[in-house]
Amino acid sequence: MVRRLRTGVEGFDKLIEGGVPEGFFIAVTGEPGCGKTIFAIHFIYQGVLDDDKSIYVTTEESRESIIKQASQFNMDFEKAIAENKLIVIDALMGREDKWSLQNLDLEVLVGKIIEAKKELGYGRARVAIDSISAFWLDKPAMARRYSYYVKKVLSKWNFTTIAISQYAITTSEAFGWGIEHIADGIIRFRRSIKSGELRRYVLIEKMRQTNHNKYLHEIDIIPGKGLIILGPLERRKEDLSLPKEVFKKIIESRKKIEGEIP
Ligand SMILES: Nc1ncnc2c1ncn2[C@@H]1O[C@H](COP(=O)(O)OP(=O)(O)OP(=O)(O)O)[C@@H](O)[C@H]1O
Numbered sequence: 001m002v003r004r005l006r007t008g009v010e011g012f013d014k015l016i017e018g019g020v021p022e023g024f025f026i027a028v029t030g031e032p033g034c035g036k037t038i039f040a041i042h043f044i045y046q047g048v049l050d051d052d053k054s055i056y057v058t059t060e061e062s063r064e065s066i067i068k069q070a071s072q073f074n075m076d077f078e079k080a081i082a083e084n085k086l087i088v089i090d091a092l093m094g095r096e097d098k099w100s101l102q103n104l105d106l107e108v109l110v111g112k113i114i115e116a117k118k119e120l121g122y123g124r125a126r127v128a129i130d131s132i133s134a135f136w137l138d139k140p141a142m143a144r145r146y147s148y149y150v151k152k153v154l155s156k157w158n159f160t161t162i163a164i165s166q167y168a169i170t171t172s173e174a175f176g177w178g179i180e181h182i183a184d185g186i187i188r189f190r191r192s193i194k195s196g197e198l199r200r201y202v203l204i205e206k207m208r209q210t211n212h213n214k215y216l217h218e219i220d221i222i223p224g225k226g227l228i229i230l231g232p233l234e235r236r237k238e239d240l241s242l243p244k245e246v247f248k249k250i251i252e253s254r255k256k257i258e259g260e261i262p
């Protein structure tokens with residue numbers, strides 16, 4: 001039987017047979033502002049509740065910003081840190097304290113994560129790296145090798161890992177080539193404007209050993225609550241019918257042929 005870790009996102013776990021398989025390395029990708037960080041915050045806080053050794057690595061925002069964001073959704077990161085259930089590693093501010101990184105070096109990070117695990121104690125652990133692509137910004141060709149290295153080392157240390165990778169908007173692919181192949185699962189967030197309103201969605205593109213849901217689901221971010229799954233996207237008319245231009249061409253050529261027939 002596959003042991004699974006709950007994500008803490010209401011309505012999400014049932015899309016993946018109850019949770020993320022233990023020891024997995026999951027890539028979370030998507031455009032800016034579509035919910036990746038908030039998803040990672042839920043995942044880590046659920047770890048605190050489920051008695052996992054929980055670690056959050058932040059490269060995009062400061063430790064304080066993550067703590068504040070979590071508190072807006074009633075997740076008390078400060079208390080969890082005080083109780084030695086959670087460590088937030090800050091790789092942005094370059095501070096001198098024990099849980100800060102001076103620069104974005106992946107080997108140093110992995111060492112720091114293992115150090116944090118030792119501090120938190122023996123047992124099952126989970127970590128969110130937000131974002132992992134920050135570590136190969138100047139060398140995207142290394143993405144595959146780097147993610148393989150992180151996956152290999154952290155799984156030995158009993159970690160289940162969520163690795164956020166930013167989206168290259170130009171190519172619509174995760175930034176840096178290869179993380180999506182290395183990953184045991186891919187969770188992709190998306191956004192669109194519908195009737196002048198920002199809508200956000202999530203799709204499970206891959207989850208090894210799991211009969212996962214295959215539909216795009218609309219999500220929302222609610223004050224005091226965080227990320228929720230609203231439901232599967234209805235099959236839209238555009239998915240089923242041909243684009244207008246194509247349809248017009250078919251009609252035109254049919255008319256032409258009919259005109260030629262005496
Ligand atoms: N307290 C809140 N109440 C409601 N919505 C909020 C709240 N805090 C943040 N949000 C929403 O969440 C969005 C940010 O989501 P998140 O930080 O998870 O994005 P992201 O995918 O990590 O983006 P990036 O790639 O830029 O880091 C905000 O733009 C806002 O729409």
Ligand SMILES: [Mg+2]
Pocket residue numbers: 036037038060130
């Ligand atoms: Mg973010």
